[in-house]
Amino acid sequence: MSTETERTGEQIDILLVEPNPGDSRLFEEQFADAKLLNTIHIVSDGDSALDFVHQRNEYADEPCPDIVLLEPQLPGKSGIDVLSELKNDPVLAEIPVIVLTSSDAGEKIVQSHGLEADTYMQKPVEPEDFVEFVRSIEEFWFAIVQTSSQ
Template sequence: MKGQQTTVRILLADDDEDDCMLAREALAESQLSSELCVVKDGEELLDYLYHRGEYANPDIYPRPNLILLDLNMPKKDGREALKEIKNDPKLRQIPVIVLTTSKAEEDISRTYYLGANSFIIKPMNFPSLVKMMQSIGNYWLEIVELPL
């Protein structure tokens, strides 16, 4: 990523409107050069990635550089969406960070087995969320090189 592009596209899949609002504010507070798009369930996430329905225009909904994925969502949960993403040769290179309230060992093991790049338990307060977003940004957007 370094030197390749200035704005990083992050796709957040989470059905909790408050969590989405806090994530958006934390990202802004963290001063990362990023663009955040939010989808509310696994089906909408896959529609975005495959440019289906309202997400048909790739110029308006470009491929994300990073996906933040909640596990417990309606319609298609994060586990199912993660499995589809990582089984698709065109999508599997997109890093997926599971961002959830679950602390269950089964969820941690299962999501790594399915191909998650990181598993992070959602912080309980805003300052911790900002710090987490800064850490994600520092690592995924400044240190590692991501495919275009």
């Protein structure tokens, strides 16, 4: 099976942890417009994010995400706490986490807590920038899949 065939046949389950409904809607629209192979699941706070990845409570029937896009500034349990729990759980630590920042300072704040995400991406300001952002997420995912399968 060629890599191209694998790409067209593999769906990615993405968990977006984003408290801003406007940003969430932009993500959904841009993922759809870019026609990427994925399902995007959206939660707006840290507790819901952890319930989702643990597949408990209202998320018991949801798939475990292949990748998590995490906004560090969340209501309730912070994105830092979510990242810490993900990275300290042997099963969940395998899930790549992309921390969405609004500036370089956001990356430094996460790192100041002694935590390291798989990567950091600055949120685009202009809606048209989301397409490129979405493609970079897809490329990041396929790079991980290819690395882990070799």
